[in-house]
């Protein structure tokens with residue numbers, strides 16, 4: 465797909481090109497990147513990044529005029545789509561009022577963002593500690609749990625991602641942790657439920673749930689029930705496979721935590737803010753954790769923001785005791801103004817409902833058809849705008865498709881106007897939560913065509 469000659473910038477960007485240098489900058493973007501930018505999670509020598517020149521809604525386009533539907537929402541964070549005009553106005557208005565102020569000072573948009581977030585959280589989670597992103601949210605959640613309980617161990621799941629700072633990567637249950645070891649003392653792993661590749665030889669989701677809970681209880685007991693400060697888990701596992709917990713699992717974790725005085729931390733950095741069709745994914749199962757971490761979809765990453773939502777009981781610990789944690793930019797006014805506007809947009813434009821409907825009526829059924837048609841599909845799973853297509857060599861052995869096969873799928877998608885999210889042997893279907901129905905349909909059709917290459 466190629467846009468017309470005015471493709472480069474949205475109208476609003478053009479009006480703020482005060483320096484008149486945008487064309488010049490764009491022309492040197494690739495060279496500057498290759499000479500001076502050090503990229504995440506990469507061997508630097510092999511990189512050849514696309515230069516994105518602009519974006520609008522669910523679409524992004526490059527400096528050559530190629531356009532894609534953003535079926536990755538970048539890093540599963542642009543939940544309300546790109547360049548939402550109300551967001552640009554809100555950020556600009558706040559920039560004109562007050563760009564920055566120290567975290568120790570009361571600030572109107574910071575307070576309003578905290579109020580709006582707390583009001584949407586379950587139970588008595590009424591306080592918000594703001595961070596700049598997800599990893600810092602996780603670091604602070606475990607610090608709060610440790611200080612509150614006076615214990616030092618934190619349990620987390622294999623097949624999880626919690627961020628790349630020391631504590632968060634130590635809790636991460638996948639290969640990215642390995643080069644970061646030795647990590648945080650007291651970080652212990654358990655297996656969560658994954659019926660398709662059960663660690664418990666379970667026959668179905670119900671049995672998987674029971675066995676995963678029995679295993680978790682055994683791990684807690686093995687580690688010493690009075691040593692465990694927290695169990696942290698992604699309410700719906702994101703990067704490691706979009707693993708939707710079987711009904712009863714999160715409630716079962718809550719029960720174990722209650723029994724032993726352990727804090728339950730739900731990491732909703734990826735799953736929150738409409739991604740799973742609710743403000744918080746836990747709302748799908750009516751479970752109330754002690755702490756929720758959030759980031760990404762809270763303001764779609766227009767300005768970096770994350771945080772921890774804190775129960776009254778944990779907050780009370782710090783009424784008289786000093787909380788030994790802080791950040792220069794905690795509750796940054798520009799980021800908080802973006803969060804306030806994003807929450808209003810989600811409400812006014814019924815983004816949660818739209819995400820739910822896309823999952824139930826568009827993406828879910830299309831993926832189920834795909835699973836019937838395409839032999840390479842082992843399983844499809846998800847909810848809202850949070851789906852995975854798991855690709856296998858053979859449905860009986862479930863051997864994962866190779867990296868080469870995944871590259872072929874990705875290349876076909878990109879050549880046909882869809883920017884995919886590939887993780888291991890899976891294609892994740894994670895467009896903005898407000899993607900128009902026709903674009904969502906186009907996207908899944910392109911993926912379906914790409915899978916024909918593997919038949």
Ligand SMILES: Cc1ncc(COP(=O)(O)O)c(C=O)c1O
Nearest residue numbers: 597598599625626627731733734
């Ligand atoms: C569940 C989860 N937790 C934490 C993080 C880390 O967030 P950040 O990259 O903003 O530090 C991520 C990022 O993908 C995530 O998916």
